[in-house]
Amino acid sequence: EPEVTQTPSHQVTQMGQEVILRCVPISNHLYFYWYRQILGQKVEFLVSFYNNEISEKSEIFDDQFSVERPDGSNFTLKIRSTKLEDSAMYFCASSGGGWNQPQHFGDGTRLSIL
Amino acid sequence: GQNIDQPTEMTATEGAIVQINCTYQTSGFNGLFWYQQHAGEAPTFLSYNVLDGLEEKGRFSSFLSRSKGYSYLLLKELQMKDSASYLCAPNQAGTALIFGKGTTLSVSS
Numbered sequence: 001e002p003e004v005t006q007t008p009s010h011q012v013t014q015m016g017q018e019v020i021l022r023c024v025p026i027s028n029h030l031y032f033y034w035y036r037q038i039l040g041q042k043v044e045f046l047v048s049f050y051n052n053e054i055s056e057k058s059e060i061f062d063d064q065f066s067v068e069r070p071d072g073s074n075f076t077l078k079i080r081s082t083k084l085e086d087s088a089m090y091f092c093a094s095s096g097g098g099w100n101q102p103q104h105f106g107d108g109t110r111l112s113i114l
Numbered sequence: 115g116q117n118i119d120q121p122t123e124m125t126a127t128e129g130a131i132v133q134i135n136c137t138y139q140t141s142g143f144n145g146l147f148w149y150q151q152h153a154g155e156a157p158t159f160l161s162y163n164v165l166d167g168l169e170e171k172g173r174f175s176s177f178l179s180r181s182k183g184y185s186y187l188l189l190k191e192l193q194m195k196d197s198a199s200y201l202c203a204p205n206q207a208g209t210a211l212i213f214g215k216g217t218t219l220s221v222s223s
Contacts, residue, residue, distance in 0.1 A: 031209070042216065043157060043201065048209035056209045091156055099209045100145050100164065105156035 002026045004106035006092050012112045013082055021077045021109045023092030032075045033093040033103060034067065036060070043091070048099075049075065079111075087113045116140045118214030120202055125220045126192050134187045134217045136202030147211060148176050148187045149201040157201060157213075160187070189219075197221045
């Protein structure tokens, strides 16, 4: 069964450094998302992406965050100057056929900011 | 805005049936998803309701009442592996899934 893949599985970064989280969505999907989950808390929406542009973003997705689809397969989340509170599990998801289709999640990248 | 309410925790025994309720208030509505999340893992899709009524899928069924802002997930013939968090997620006519805090289900033998 096709799946969303994310790399790395765990990223440790010094505060203030830039980090790029990578995702390969399911190949025939057109809608892409990033979510995050701080330990012990709920899954929170960050951003959705379609047709090479951001469709929707939450209040969490401020100027330190950016997303990109650099080629036909990858979808990346960049955090420019990381803060301690950015420590979380980051999930990439994709869906096909429309915004009301099930979103399929990758296994996540655990980001630890020191 | 949005408000999603689920019980925090539930317990049940193997072989039993459990119903996890969810009430929601959203500014728009385009269907409701249920996801399962095992500790330390990603959410996995269980079911989707956009019309009122019951959707059955093997041991899992989900019900929706749009007028009441209410849904439930019914799990039958519980197994130990069903111990997980169950997340109710309305799609409020946009692109995002808005997750509640989820219900942690513990299944014992």
